[in-house]
Amino acid sequence: MSETAQGRLGTRLRRILLLLPYAIKNPGVTIDELSDRFGVKKKDLIGDLNLVFVCGLPGYGPGDLIDVSIENDQVFVQMADYFSSPLRITPAEALSLYVGGAAVIALPEMDEADALRRALEKLGHAIGIEQMGTGTGGIAVRWEPGPANHLRLARQALQEQRRMRLEYFSANRGELSTRTMDPWGLVAALGHWYLIGFDRLRNDERMFRVDRIKEAEVLDEPADIPDDFDPSRYRGAFVPRDEQDIVSFEISPAAARWFADYYPLRSSRELDDGWRAVELTSGGTRWAATLVLRLGDQVRAVKPEPVLTEARTLASVLTDAHS
Amino acid sequence: MRRIERLINLIAALLETLRPMTAEEIRERIGGYDQPNHEAFRRAFERDKEALRSMGIPLEVVPTDPYADQADGYIITKARYYLPQLDLEPDELTALRLASDALLGSGEDAGSGLLKLSIDAPIGPLSGPRFTWGADLAAEEPVLGPLYSALVDRRGVQFSYESGGGQKTFRRVEPFGIVHRRGRWYLVGRDVDRESIRSFRLSRIAGDLETVNVTYEIPEGFDAAEHVSAALEIQTEASTTAVVRFDARMRWWPEQNMASNPSTEAPGGALDVEMIVGNVEALVSWVLGFGEGLQIVSPPEARTALVEHLRPLVQSR
Numbered sequence: 001m002s003e004t005a006q007g008r009l010g011t012r013l014r015r016i017l018l019l020l021p022y023a024i025k026n027p028g029v030t031i032d033e034l035s036d037r038f039g040v041k042k043k044d045l046i047g048d049l050n051l052v053f054v055c056g057l058p059g060y061g062p063g064d065l066i067d068v069s070i071e072n073d074q075v076f077v078q079m080a081d082y083f084s085s086p087l088r089i090t091p092a093e094a095l096s097l098y099v100g101g102a103a104v105i106a107l108p109e110m111d112e113a114d115a116l117r118r119a120l121e122k123l124g125h126a127i128g129i130e131q132m133g134t135g136t137g138g139i140a141v142r143w144e145p146g147p148a149n150h151l152r153l154a155r156q157a158l159q160e161q162r163r164m165r166l167e168y169f170s171a172n173r174g175e176l177s178t179r180t181m182d183p184w185g186l187v188a189a190l191g192h193w194y195l196i197g198f199d200r201l202r203n204d205e206r207m208f209r210v211d212r213i214k215e216a217e218v219l220d221e222p223a224d225i226p227d228d229f230d231p232s233r234y235r236g237a238f239v240p241r242d243e244q245d246i247v248s249f250e251i252s253p254a255a256a257r258w259f260a261d262y263y264p265l266r267s268s269r270e271l272d273d274g275w276r277a278v279e280l281t282s283g284g285t286r287w288a289a290t291l292v293l294r295l296g297d298q299v300r301a302v303k304p305e306p307v308l309t310e311a312r313t314l315a316s317v318l319t320d321a322h323s
Numbered sequence: 324m325r326r327i328e329r330l331i332n333l334i335a336a337l338l339e340t341l342r343p344m345t346a347e348e349i350r351e352r353i354g355g356y357d358q359p360n361h362e363a364f365r366r367a368f369e370r371d372k373e374a375l376r377s378m379g380i381p382l383e384v385v386p387t388d389p390y391a392d393q394a395d396g397y398i399i400t401k402a403r404y405y406l407p408q409l410d411l412e413p414d415e416l417t418a419l420r421l422a423s424d425a426l427l428g429s430g431e432d433a434g435s436g437l438l439k440l441s442i443d444a445p446i447g448p449l450s451g452p453r454f455t456w457g458a459d460l461a462a463e464e465p466v467l468g469p470l471y472s473a474l475v476d477r478r479g480v481q482f483s484y485e486s487g488g489g490q491k492t493f494r495r496v497e498p499f500g501i502v503h504r505r506g507r508w509y510l511v512g513r514d515v516d517r518e519s520i521r522s523f524r525l526s527r528i529a530g531d532l533e534t535v536n537v538t539y540e541i542p543e544g545f546d547a548a549e550h551v552s553a554a555l556e557i558q559t560e561a562s563t564t565a566v567v568r569f570d571a572r573m574r575w576w577p578e579q580n581m582a583s584n585p586s587t588e589a590p591g592g593a594l595d596v597e598m599i600v601g602n603v604e605a606l607v608s609w610v611l612g613f614g615e616g617l618q619i620v621s622p623p624e625a626r627t628a629l630v631e632h633l634r635p636l637v638q639s640r
Contacts, residue, residue: 009327010378016331018438025442038438054324055331057339058352066335082338085405086439090379091475092468093436099503100422100433103458112418119415123440126407147579158455169576174614176572185455187427191505211580231457232427257485286614293611296632314614315636321618322626 015040016048020083028074049075056080094123103188107155108148146193146210154195154210157183157218161225164197167215168208172284176214181206182223187234190262196234198224207234247282247291248303250275255298263291275300285310293318326371329355333371334380338404343385343396372397379472380404406439416444427457432468464508464525466532467501474498479515479537483529491529496521497539500547511547513539522551565600566620568593573616595620603628 019038023029035042049068056065056079067078101120105113157164167178179201187194193210246266251259256276260268266279282288289310292302302308332354337344350356350364358364375382381403387396411419419440423433466482473480481495495515502509508525569577571592577584578594585597600606607629610617619625 009330010374013327013330013374014378014435016327017334018435021442039434051325051328052331055328055354056335057332058336058354060354080335082335082401086442087378087380087404088406089436089439090432090468091472092379093432093439095467095471096426096433097419097422097436099460100424100426100458101419102503103425103460104418104422107456112414112421115412115414116418116422119411119419122409122411122415123419126409169573171612171614174616185457187457187459189427189459189506212576214575214579229455231455234427234459290612290614293614293633293636294608297635312636315633317615318611319630319633319637322629 012048014087016052017083017087019045019048020052020077020080021086023075023077024080024084027076031070031073031075034075046070049077052077052080089123089126094126097123106188107186108152147213150195150210150213150216151186151193153216153218154183154186157223158185160218161223163200163219163221163223164195165215165217165219166195166208166213169212169214171209171212171290172287174286177201180219181208182225184225184229185231186210187231189234194234196231245282245284246279247288247307248277248279248301249292249295249299250277250301251295252298255295277301282307289314324355324357326355329353329367330371330374334375334399337382337397337399338401340398343383343387343398345387345394345396347394349397406442409440411440411444413444416441425456425458427459459506460503466525466528467508469532469534470498470510470525471501473532473534474501476534477539479535479539480510480512480532481535482532484523485527485529494523495535496523497537499541499545500550502548502551504548504551509547509551511550520550563600563622564597565606565622565625566595566597567606567610568595568618568620570616570618573613576613600625607632 015038019034019040022037023034031042031045034040035045038045040048049070052066053068054065058064063079066080066083067076069076098120101116104110104116107113110116154164156162163180164183165178165180167176169176179199181195181197181199181201183195183197185196187196187207194207195210195213196205196207198204199206250271253274253276256278259265259276259278263280266281267277268279269277271277285306288307292299292307292311293314302311333349336349336353344352346365346368349368350358356364356367358367372382381399383398383400383403384395385398387394416437419437423437426433470480472478479495479497481493483491484494485491496510496512497515498510498512499520500511502511502522510523510525510528511520512523513519514521568589574592574594577586577596581596581598587595589595603625606619606625610619610629611632619629
């Protein structure tokens, strides 16, 4: 059996083992409610129930099979008391809730932090870990806290849907500038917090790294927030764009091993001598030049020309300062 | 009969049976095991056992007769299968729901975990002012779930690991802890062959993880998170104190983000900030990430390393 077929089977079996206890505990629950609660299409749900109906205990006579009936859209499941409680929470499920919880707790002044700590403690007991959050025989999630004051203001602006004014250090420009922005959401990725929103100075969507915000202020003006804002688009701390500048260069075999983990590549091709030609979306000339600086002797054939020029200029300034 | 039906029958029968069932009993009595010969049955049953285990169903193998030399019995103990009563308060469930919603991508496990925990609770809309946010914890790392299960059960793991140098080596590890740091996951444990405690980046584990039955103890008070920090930041024997000068335009950054580090005023309105580093390369890379505005004051070898690092760019002028 292929891996995906195996995966589909697992997903469906998991769903059935979750659905049955709920239907057994709630006789007469409607198809609609089950469909909503478990996020399953009605058609698939009815398919699941029809399948269960031919299963049961050895003997497989009328008294052994699971009894499922659907009357006027209401579901009744009987003769399956052994499925009246869900399967214990798996380590993977507990782990996911735990890491999500760690991120919630990392935000300053979350009202839910205390309840969450209690919940995670109970969860830890349930799967046999006394202290889930410690590094001892458990999972530890270390989150760079970020400047609490800016996070607090960003949260306030997001909740009240108000515009913000930021004094921000742009890695691309290498300088501070003041801009007003419409905040859309906060994303934690690669150990940093980012405030995402519409930058009214640049007239474009931007990710602001919260530790690089020098001053933040919540304005009285209302912010424009798109209805369909989806923070999962910004995974990996990167603003997806259709058109953007491209920077290309060749990196050494040593650099190639970690580079793709940190920078989303548009293309990557191995060369005869083991070096790798890569293309990536540029965050701007200065941003790309800084990247070249960090690569040092692990990079060659930098294009376009302005990136190389900028990198050389910065390299000279820094070399003079350290000689 | 379809395989999923056979699996449901198997789970039902092994939950209800009063004593462990042997493979032969399973073949004779459970609906769906009508394979034409023993070999075909054995293959089907092996696959089914694996499917149950991969879903986290606690299938136990126990001897049915201590004096018989074969005939293991199979049973699923209700106490281990059923979700224990956690008595979660409504506010605790709400908080867990926030935790589940916060995950960017990879929310499937958190979602099904939450559904199990909320089996007796209504799921309504969240109340109170909300705002949009999310955390990318890279929780979809494929080996994370199996590794965590191994850690919980105190089972050893073995895998092929690609080191920083690119070569793949076979590793046998007793897991002590799993750490998420700066968007990356690490396994910390005792490398059995190297006889020392090592950390491994999960993204460098190639292919599948195998678990092995070994017995091991995690040293009392061992802190995996501490170990990862040490492994990442300190390569030399002793860490040294570096001093980095932030010029007048950039000094706000350490003042805001490194407020607890010792600092002294420097000429021209600059600020000298002390920081603990062990890895000169990491310090150089970090300083270069700011572009201008920062200068390494000490140690001298870090200044030299920075100049050396940039030499190819400066020479090709």
